[in-house]
Amino acid sequence: MKTLKLSLATALLAISALASAEEAVLKVSAIPDEAPTELQRKFAPLGQYLEKELGMKVQFVPVTDYAAVVTALNSDKIDMAWLGGFTFVQASLHGKVVPLVQREEDSKFTSKFIVNAAVGAKSLKDLKGKSFAFGSASSTSGHLMPRYFLQKEGIKPETFFKNVAYSGAHDATVAWVASGKVDAGALNASVWDKLVESGKVDSNKVKLLATSPAFYDYNWTVRGNLDKKLQARITAAFLKLDPKNPQDKAILDLQRASRFIPTKADNYKGIEAAAEAAGLLK
Known part of the structure; x- marks a missing residue:
């Protein structure tokens, strides 16, 4: 009888452990700086890699705009997000x-x-x-830093240009300029390079006019109360990606990354200062 009870208890513990494992989900999102289908395509192999490395399910949670990512991260609706430098500053000002x-x-x-x-x-x-x-009003490379550098050149957008619009995403800005909806625009260098390399920019319609000075931008950020050991495992998984390994290189290429390196909040003090100077922090 004792053996039977022990077996039942063991079985229940095993079922409980299995259920817990099934419930362990890392919810991940990203600022919508490109079309939703492109974001999903880029994340899929990375998500599969993280599932393998972390031993837990990884779920991509799409959002409608930049502010939604900040809200979701600060309210524990998601665990990790791909943020631009300005979005990171906004998230850090509104929570841990x-x-x-x-x-x-x-x-x-x-x-x-x-x-x-x-x-x-x-x-x-x-x-x-x-x-x-x-691009989006909350975009680092599509709004904040271009505005900041324009102002340093003595160009105040609202008075210098005939009108100022927001396309919502980097690829949309290129489409607007190409179609003549607007005369000019600013976007993320990485997206521009990708569109040019893939032949999606008609050089007869769109020309590169200038490149900004360098600044810190995107990062992978987690909510502050995420388990510290899990944070360390996530970091290790990203740092483990090796461009010499063909499978890892395929993931890195989709992320347009040569490799991942550790980062820290202090790297984004310059972004915060630029946002304050541009009057964009609320």
């Missing part, structure tokens, strides 16, 4: 968040200023009186 890793490229990121070829502009100053598009 921890940046874990960034692409090596994100320590020297840039924005691109592009123009419709028909405009004939050769410099930023030539855009006076033209229409201009930023």
Whole structure:
């Protein structure tokens, strides 16, 4: 009888452990700086890799806008998010968040200023009186830093340009400029390079006008109350990705990363200062 009770107890513990394992889900999201289908395509192999490394299910949770990512992270609706530098600053001001890793490229990121070829502009100053598009209002490389650098050049967007619009995403900005919906715009250098390399930019319609100085940008950030051991395992998983390994390189290539490196909140003090100077922090 004791043996039977012991067996039943063991079985119940095993079932309980299995249920707990099934319930362990790392919920991940990303700022919607590209089309939803592209974000899903880029994340799928990375998500599968993290599931294997962490021994838990990884679920991608799409959101409608940048603010939704900040809200979800600060309210524990998601565990980890791919944030731009400005979005990270916003999240850190509204709650406790921890940046874990960034692409090596994100320590020297840039924005691109592009123009419709028909405009004939050769410099930023030539855009006076033209229409201009930023990406999302909460985008680091599609709004905050381009605005900051324009202002350092003596260009106040709302008075220098005929009108200022927000496309909502980097690829949308390129489409707007190409179609003539706006004369010029600013976007993430990485997305611009990807679109050019994939032949999705018609060089007869869109020209590169200028490149911004470098700044810190994207990172993978977790909610502050996420288990510290899990934080360490997530960090280790990203740092383990080796470009010399073909499978790892495929994941890194989709993330447009040569490799991932550790990051820290202090790296984004410059972004915070730029946001304050531009009057964008609330």
